[in-house]
Amino acid sequence: MSDLPIFLLLEVVFLVFCVVTILIILRTYLEIRESIYLGLMVFFAAILFNSLFRVINLFITLNLAIGANLSLSNIIALLIFTIQLRFFLYLKKLKKLYWLPLVASFYIGFGLYVNDSLIFFISYAIVIGFVIPVILLREGRKTRNGLAVGLGLFFLIYGLSKMLQVPFVPELLRIIGIIISTLAVLEFFDKYLFYDKEEKEKIQNAWISKLTDKK
C-alpha cells in the first residue's frame, strides 16, 4: 500500500505527457487536416483512458468481463492495436488494406466474447506490439521520418511495458515512451536527429550562387 503514492505520481506524469501529446496532435491536425492525426488523437486518448482506468481499478473493480473474456481493458487494447496498425498502413501507403485493422479487431473481440481462449488476441498483440514497431523504426530511419521513428519507439516501449511485472518498471517505461512520442509529435527528431547538414548547405550554396549571379 506504501507504493501507492509513487504509482499515482508516475501515472500523473504519464497522464500529463499524454494530454500534452494529444494537444500537439490536435494543433497539427487543425493545421494539416490529415485524417491520420485524428486517428493518432484517438490512439493517445485510448491510452490516456487506459491509464485512468488502471488508477480507478485500484479503488473500485470496473474491469468486468462481457461474454467469455471480453473486458473493457481488452476493448481498449483492441482499439489501440487498430490505430497502431492503421498508422503503419498509412505510412506504408497500403491504402487497399486500410479496413483490415478494424475488421481484424472486430473478429478478435468477437472471439473473446464467445471463447475464453486468448490465443488470437495474444498473437495479434505480438504482431502489433513488436513486429510493426520494428518495421516502423527501420522504415522511419530509412525515410528519415521522425514521427514514424518516435511512434515506433513508443509502440515498442509501450508493448514491452505490458509484458513486465516488476514494480514501477512498466510505469517508468511508459513515461519514457510517452516522452519520446511527445518529442516525435513536436518534430524534435526531424529537426535534430534527421537534420541533414549537407542538404541544407547545398540549398544555401545554391541560393548564394543565384544571388552572386544576379549581381
Next chain:
Amino acid sequence: MLGQAVDIIELMANYLGIIIIPIMTIILGRKVILERKQIKKLNMIRFIIFCIFLALSWMLIWEFLYESTPLGDVLNVELIISINTFSFYSFGLGLMITLAISMVSYINRWESLYYISFFIFAGMFIVFLSTEISIFLLPYVFTGGVIAVVFLFATGFRLKDNSSLGLAIFATLVFPTLIAEKTIVGQMLSLVYPIFGLIFALGYFKLFKVGVVEQIE
C-alpha cells in the same frame, strides 16, 4: 398438381443450371485468358466476373448432386447444402457476394474498399473454423447481396457499364431463387437466369455502347 409442377420445373431448372452455368464460366474464363495474352495484363473486372461465375458453378454442382441425384441420400446436409452454417454451398454463395462487393468498389475506384469484403468473409470463415459459430453468415449474405445488387445497378447506370448492369440483372434473377426456392416464381426464375447468363457471358448484353471494361482496355 401445383406441387408436381414445381418439382418438374425444379428438375428442369437444375439440369439447365448445371449445363449452362459451367459453360458460361468456361466461356468467361477463355475470354479472360485470351485478353490476358492480347493486352499482357489481367483485366480485373472480367476476372472478378469469371470468379463470380466460378463460385456459382461450384454452388450449382453441389445443389445438383444433392437434389437431383441419388447421392442426395448419402450426402451430409450440414456439410453440403446448408445455408445457415458454412457448407460447400453457402461458402460459394458468400464468396460470390464478396466478389460482387469487391467488383463494385473496383469499378468505382474506391481503393480503400477493394478488399474489405474479403476481410469480412475471411474473418467469418476463421471464426467458424475455430469456434463453429456462423451467426454472421446469413446477415452477410442478405445485406451484402442487397448492397451489391443496388450498387451494381447504380454503377451500371451511372458509368454506363454493361458488365455491372448485366451482373446486377443476373443477381436480381438469381437472388429470389435462393430465397423462394420451393415456389413456382422461384422455379420459373431458375429457368430464366441461366438463359440471361448465357446471353451475358457470350457478350450479347450491350445496353450501352462503350462499357467500363472496354474503356479500361
